[in-house]
Amino acid sequence: MNAFQISWKNLKANRLTLVLNLLLIAFGTGMLAMLLLGMNQVGERLRDNARGVDLVVGAKGSPLQLILSSIYLIDFPTGNISEEDAHSLSAHPMVKKAVPLALGDNYAGFRIVGTDTGYVSLYGLELEAGHFWVKPFEIVIGAEVARAQGLKAGDRIYGSHGLTSDEDLHDDHPYVITGVLKKKGNIADNLVLTSLESVWEMHGTDGAREITSMLLQYRSRMAMVALPAMINRSTAMQAASPAKESARLFALIGVGVDAVRWFAVALMLLAGVSVFVSLYNSLRERVYDLAVMRVMGASREAIFAMIMLEGTLLTTLGSLAGILLGHVALHAIGHWQGSPQARMDGLYFLPEEAWLLAAGLLIGLVAALLPAIQAYRTDISETMSKI
């Protein structure tokens, strides 16, 4: 019978205590794992989707809202800008590349984005099947849209007005799917892309054409300072920097995340105390067990190691269960999440999770130390004389 078997049998003898301690540790670790994975995914998505975009130009309003609606496609747009203004800005010498966006419609909750081929090259999109749009009302759909709705090239769909609902159907103009994009793991997976002309024709704009916003790339570092200042001061548009606004958004979420993180850490510490109390109490019942083990030939060191093993076995198992719980919970959240643009993925692993396991191990070591010392000191003769 090896040390693991002995310790495990001892733990199993007190099922309720075992379950309570496992739950405590699993919940603490689970919350930390969820935060770690969730925040990493959100951060990664934010960075990934903003890659290559130096500046977003749109109607005046909240800069954060402009970034959210134009890059992450989660919030409502700030309004429209005239195509003429946008066009003249894209010809500015400090601008290397400008990608126009026209939002306003959705298909089954997936946003329909009117743009040009600049969007395709900006995000490095590739086709899984079919070809990119040529004529108005031809569309290319993201991999996730195709999967979720069971669509393929050649199918026809109807968009609806607004950004989320499927009421107010544009049933006079069907879209024809000409291509399906390869899965990129970014925002494009959840989009329906088409030409600007499709959007304009759908809404029957006569006269001044409008777009929602424009994504810009600077030609030089110089533009970083000069261009936003120029746009904000001398045009009817506003310029917002994705990097700055993402940082602001993270700082806003960060307060809540910090609170949850401290709560989880407190839960872990509480679990440590619980493990300590359980081990300490169990020693009182098991004092004869320990003395008898000594009589059978176990050394003091073996008894010490046995109690330490019990503590660490408990917390390490709890941490493992917690990490698993974190992944499952995150996956569940992703499954029921409303906005497909920022869907959480439970099958996402980080090397940092090993630290959670190490923390569990450490808590076990610390919690078991005093009880183990107590067990180490057990005097066989004294115990066995007490009957």
Add this chain to the structure above:
Amino acid sequence: MLQTSLLTKTFANGTTLRFPDWKVARGEQWLLLGESGSGKTTLLHLLGGLLRPASGRVTVNGTDLYALPSRTLDRFRGRHIGIVFQQPHLIRSMTVEENLLLAQSFAGIGKDVVRIREVLNALDMDHKRRAYPQELSQGQAQRVGIARALVNRPALLLADEPTSSLDNRNADAVIRLLSDLAASQGSTLIISTHDDRVKEAFFRDFMFELHHERISDQLEKS
């Protein structure tokens, strides 16, 4: 095979017990008699390597017990000395068989299920080998305690008041089993008791009696 010389034990309250020298040959069976408080349990613990004496020596099979480093002494005890206590104190989280397995592994002897079955059979407890201690009666538990003490074929078998918590029928059976099993595998047996039933049942060999007045210097101290 067992020899003590000039053994004394000092307790925390300053009392010192002095034990007369004792010589036991291989295979002998002894009764250790004396009233409660006369130091029977203390002497038995000294013999079993459970309690370090203030002075003097205990030699088992030519090994001076308390000259050994503590880990070696633990191992020696597990391998060569079997001890039966007043209460069996079986490990509650383990079955009868696992309790005996534990004795084998702590003594550093490999797993030997055949030997476990053999000992349990000899004590008529084989049918309970998958039972947990709380499912056993007092008498059954005590017999498992004896099986645990015997499983490693100890050279020296010590029993400390093994019958005090048993009824007449069980007490008689336990003494007979201890005596027969010790004899059949060549273990030297020492039973400490103040139980008259044991004195009557234990008809052969030797008695070693501790007299309170003789071994305690309590009076001299105060």
